[in-house]
Amino acid sequence: xxxxxxxxxxxxxxxxxxxxxxxxxxxxxxxxxxxxxxxxxxxxxxxxxxxxxxxxxxxxxxxxxxxxxxxxxxxxxxxxxxxxxxxxxxxxxxxxxxxxxxxxxxxxxxxxx
Amino acid sequence: xxxxxxxxxxxxxxxxxxxxxxxxxxxxxxxxxxxxxxxxxxxxxxxxxxxxxxxxxxxxxxxxxxxxxxxxxxxxxxxxxxxxxxxxxxxxxxxxxxxxxxxxxxxxxxxxxx
Numbered sequence: 001x002x003x004x005x006x007x008x009x010x011x012x013x014x015x016x017x018x019x020x021x022x023x024x025x026x027x028x029x030x031x032x033x034x035x036x037x038x039x040x041x042x043x044x045x046x047x048x049x050x051x052x053x054x055x056x057x058x059x060x061x062x063x064x065x066x067x068x069x070x071x072x073x074x075x076x077x078x079x080x081x082x083x084x085x086x087x088x089x090x091x092x093x094x095x096x097x098x099x100x101x102x103x104x105x106x107x108x109x110x111x112x113x
Numbered sequence: 114x115x116x117x118x119x120x121x122x123x124x125x126x127x128x129x130x131x132x133x134x135x136x137x138x139x140x141x142x143x144x145x146x147x148x149x150x151x152x153x154x155x156x157x158x159x160x161x162x163x164x165x166x167x168x169x170x171x172x173x174x175x176x177x178x179x180x181x182x183x184x185x186x187x188x189x190x191x192x193x194x195x196x197x198x199x200x201x202x203x204x205x206x207x208x209x210x211x212x213x214x215x216x217x218x219x220x221x222x223x224x225x226x227x
Contacts, residue, residue: 004156035217040219042203042217042218043203043215043217045214045215090156092156101159104156104157105156106154107154
């Protein structure tokens, strides 16, 4: 079920450009997350939010920033893209509550040339 | 620190054969454990989860997993694999506030041969 949407699916962009990866969910979940996924590696948490106006950095250092102005929307922004940012970015959301599973979007595959 | 280890990077199984994917975790408290599957170009889909109670949990698509606290393991099994099961499988443990920030293993890629 596609109740969490990420756009664009694929993005190729030059070094130094500013980009925003969009993530929206229609399930009313309070909690939202951004993970970075590289081939053969575990998913790394880069940002999370437990509600509107709440954002925190995850375990993996990232030069990106996020905002949470509306419950359903959790965009990720890179002010100046670099080749090291080339990766897949997965957005997820979950309900408040112990052990609630996460629902994932289909991801954005970013290539910085 | 919490961690998840999936010892097998790649497994090939014949169609119709049984499957077991291994997962070991390190977590100080009662773990919340999950298995997700990812098909190429897609996001992660939840297969099953364990919180407490019965240590054998059933999931979607005919998968099951068994929690063994003494071995810190949560292995995924399926009695008969179908070609459509070829995908990448991730084990995860719940951590952080209320256990909702997931820590993932590196994944196991499953190939199915005919």
